[in-house]
Amino acid sequence: MTANEDQEMELEALRSIYEGDECFKEVGLGSFQFRIGNTEDTNAFILDVTWPETYPDTPPNISLDAFFNNRISAETKQLILSKLGEQVEVNLGTAMMYTLFEWAKENQDTLMENHKAVVTAVTLTSSSEVMTVAPTSKKKEKKEQLTKAQKRRIISRTDNKGELPRGWNWVDVIKLSKTGGKDE
Template sequence: MSNAELQEEEREVLLSIYDGDPAFKNLTPTTFQYKFGEDESPKSFLLEISWSPSYPSEKPTVNMDTFYNKHIVQEVKDLILSQVNVEAEQYLGTAMTYTLFEYVKEKLEELLTAQPESYVNDTTDSIENLSISETQESMLSSKRSVKKEQLSKAQKRKQWDRVDGKGDKPRGWNWVDVVKHLSQTGSKQSPEHELPGSTAAIQLNSS
């Protein structure tokens, strides 16, 4: 059988075996992924296997550089790639994708020995720092908005000097100053307000 025929046959077997398994994905006719470990676990990762036109006469391409694996340390990625490639050497010329996925399942704990479990906390810290930064930015934006709303001296003077359509200031604009002035000076009595007979009394006393 040709490589193309072998690939078609293996693909059908894989789809049959992993039918209903959410951890398995057939991205393209020649690219397959399997997720190991529980979702959101620091020791969960995707293993991707791709076939070249010469597969299975040559080893498939094994990939660990997917976005889902961003938390996996490089040391662990290198170990998984190395071990899977060594295992693939034994099965050249035959269908091996299922065998490689099962090999990783069996060796999972051993392969993840160097993988730390603290990345969840690191992620939480990053989220908290992001929230603090967003809050600070929000406060600064509010201050900038308030500052923009303040009137300049020229704007205040313009409002004070507003006049009506005839060019006159509105009635009563200076009433406060008049009242203030009267309260400070007081009212002065005119000569007409002097009491009657006050002059005569002065003259009698003087005589």
């Protein structure tokens, strides 16, 4: 069999095995994503796997560069890739995607045992932006200056809480009927 025939057979097998499984995603021809763990799990990660033209005789390209993996430290990523590399060497020359995926699922705890979430500097950036924005917005806020007479009129219309009394803008129905109509 040629490498392309092996790839086609493995692709069919993967599609039938992982049909409806949200952990498996075929990104393109010979390119896949495998999610190890649940999305809520802090130890979950995504494997990006791409087949070279001569796969399975040559190892697949495996990376952890997905955005989902940004919280994983570089040391943990390197450990995962080295352990997967060992599994690739053992299975070289055979269809190995299912084997790699299942091995990673079974050994997820071992692979992620030294995992410490990476703290990003996003909060620092956003707080400094807020500090630079806040003073400029205060300059734009300018209270309307009222004269003493305007203030007295507002106070005379409002109650002790500064609110207008209920119904201050209601129309008096009796006055409307006395203002006249066609029948008068």
